[in-house]
């Protein structure tokens with residue numbers, strides 16, 4: 190009320206002033222001014238024109254007042270009041286002009302006059318502020334610092350001056366404040382101020398209501414929404430779902446198996462939340478074994494795992510977001526053992542050769558078994574597959590001794606293949622085996638063995654010297670030198686010094702060589718002891734006896750012993766009684782043959798007889814008997830030429846002449862004989878005596894020399910002397926004799942053992958079915974041998990087989 194009164198007062202003053210002015214300037218134009226607020230109701234009174242123009246109310250109709258601004262005003266003809274005739278909107282009429290007035294003319298008639306009327310229109314607060322945009326969208330990065338200002342669009346207010354926009358406000362919130370700023374053109378705009386750091390992760394949208402208030406009374410306001418989107422800043426590091434991942438994995442998983450997936454999250458968004466994974470500082474071998482998918486974080490195997498190599502893997506993994514933030518975690522991969530390793534058998538030491546005489550329990554080899562698996566999978570037992578004389582002994586964990594568990598014999602079996610199998614206790618168990626060939630070393634434990642228990646060799650006499658006569662062989666199953674046999678003669682019944690002149694043996698081949706031509710008549714048999722000796726150390730040997738039987742050949746012609754020539758070379762004669770009956774044994778032709786058997790089987794034949802048919806000759810006996818009584822016409826002296834033939838092939842023979850005289854006494858016979866003596870050749874007789882004298886001298890000289898040597902020897906070697914004691918030509922019986930017949934022709938050395946006196950040997954291969962008498966065949970070399978029949982015996986001294994020392998006629 191007070192204000193409107195004051196307004197009226199000022200209006201009155203203005204009207205007054207105008208009036209005075211019009212008086213001064215004439216009546217042509219008078220200005221009348223009014224001032225009204227806008228938006229007055231129609232018919233509202235603005236002012237009384239009549240009174241202000243000093244017109245009387247009575248004359249008003251006559252004056253016919255008219256105004257030009259009929260849209261807004263009209264004039265009351267009765268009272269002269271200026272009335273509002275339409276809506277007066279200051280904002281419409283004047284816009285944003287701060288001063289607004291409507292000017293128009295009023296015309297009066299009678300007299301005609303024109304008046305200028307100015308109606309100033311006062312602003313009223315009839316417009317609220319308003320924002321052009323329905324809402325304001327802002328994006329503020331969460332990393333924006335407090336104090337950052339964001340100028341906003343200003344609001345519009347049609348009113349002016351005090352009614353115009355005065356202040357902006359926002360609803361109370363924690364983050365923003367608002368201040369009202371004035372731009373150089375005077376308009377006001379709101380400015381948003383960030384009071385506190387934003388966190389997108391906490392609140393990514395903020396809704397604010399911006400209110401613009403004008404200065405009217407009452408004030409009007411307009412609002413709009415501010416939508417603030419908090420944009421992401423990479424302010425969050427990725428975070429793993431676990432600090433440490435633990436997983437266990439069978440060691441036999443195939444390549445490419447997924448192990449686990451690590452997961453990191455980032456509260457940021459967009460590229461800031463894009464996480465890539467990578468191994469962190471992993472050793473190259475490990476990082477090759479596992480593949481990390483950089484995008485998904487999945488870990489897969491890239492290769493075969495081996496518990497025995499590495500039982501636990503620790504992988505460091507880094508997660509990195511799109512910015513600079515990283516996070517770390519550890520992955521422990523525990524490998525679970527599978528029985529994937531077979532046990533291994535290795536020989537720590539091994540004797541290459543095992544001597545066959547090794548004791549039981551001797552350690553041959555040290556064996557180590559190893560299984561890389563753990564637990565039951567790595568528990569190993571060992572055994573030998575074959576039936577062999579060896580066994581395994583466990584010494585300490587994983588070590589075994591291979592020891593001898595039975596007798597070894599290289600000759601029986603020289604090598605053993607031993608297969609050692611190791612099996613673990615896994616499920617299923619795995620096993621492996623190792624074979625080794627054990628060689629049994631040779632020891633000289635076998636003596637050579639001759640292939641025959643004894644040897645008998647028949648050699649025909651007169652063999653060529655140097656001929657091989659026999660071969661002995663012995664085998665030795667040992668190896669090398671231990672089985673290499675050489676032969677030698679170690680003993681014989683021959684005179685030791687003469688042995689080498691009889692036989693020799695090849696050490697290598699065992700072939701026996703005759704060193705000379707044997708003579709059956711001299712040596713019928715001899716025995717050798719041969720030795721086979723190996724080259725071991727110590728050497729082993731075996732003996733075998735070898736008997737050499739010298740076979741007979743018909744190399745000796747029969748020798749007629751009787752009748753012999755007389756000492757003067759004349760033939761002896763036998764006397765036959767004249768009255769001898771037929772069958773009377775006159776004499777006997779005695780012959781010997783140094784050969785034996787058939788070769789010594791003599792037969793007697795009459796070659797020539799003075800009186801054939803008078804005498805008969807025993808074919809075998811050589812006995813000369815009368816075949817008939819002596820007739821008168823028969824000559825007293827008879828002559829028989831007898832041939833003695835042996836049974837050899839071809840036969841050899843000798844002849845003898847028998848002189849038979851029929852006489853009743855020797856005296857009677859003598860004359861017959863005396864007329865027959867042949868005159869001896871005196872030249873020959875002289876020669877004979879010369880030879881005898883020379884021989885006698887030589888013998889004497891020899892005797893003297895021998896005597897001297899004998900005396901010397903007796904002093905130094907009494908024992909040797911004793912051997913000579915029996916003297917030359919002494920008869921030796923079946924007892925042991927050891928005679929060296931150095932002076933005799935056909936001298937040889939003979940040693941005969943007395944115990945062999947009864948040993949008989951048979952010439953079974955020599956004896957024919959119809960052979961000589963049995964007693965001829967059964968010969969004992971050590972006994973005196975006589976070519977015998979019932980009547981006569983010829984005794985041989987065994988020492989002098991060639992020399993008939995004694996012959997007795999029965």
Ligand SMILES: *[C@@H]1O[C@H](CO)[C@@H](O)[C@H](O)[C@H]1NC(C)=O
Nearest residue numbers: 262263264265266267272274
């Ligand atoms: C003014 O106008 C109003 C309405 O338009 C009317 O009723 C009134 O009679 C007018 N007054 C005069 C004096 O013409």
Ligand SMILES: *[C@@H]1O[C@H](CO)[C@@H](O)[C@H](O)[C@H]1NC(C)=O
Nearest residue numbers: 439441442443527528616617
């Ligand atoms: C791993 O070994 C177990 C038994 O040892 C077997 O059952 C399984 O099939 C094996 N897995 C692979 C992938 O070979």
Ligand SMILES: *[C@@H]1O[C@H](CO)[C@@H](O)[C@H](O)[C@H]1NC(C)=O
Nearest residue numbers: 476477478479480481491492
């Ligand atoms: C996978 O293993 C192979 C050979 O074992 C190797 O060449 C390769 O680089 C490995 N891959 C990765 C991603 O480590």
Ligand SMILES: *[C@@H]1O[C@H](CO)[C@@H](O)[C@H](O)[C@H]1NC(C)=O
Nearest residue numbers: 603604605606607624625626
């Ligand atoms: C042992 O094995 C070797 C080679 O495998 C073979 O030649 C030999 O005959 C075997 N010996 C025995 C006694 O089985």
Ligand SMILES: *[C@@H]1O[C@H](CO)[C@@H](O)[C@H](O)[C@H]1NC(C)=O
Nearest residue numbers: 679680718720730731732733
């Ligand atoms: C073999 O004979 C020799 C000589 O008689 C003798 O020394 C040796 O002991 C004999 N050896 C055997 C094995 O009989």
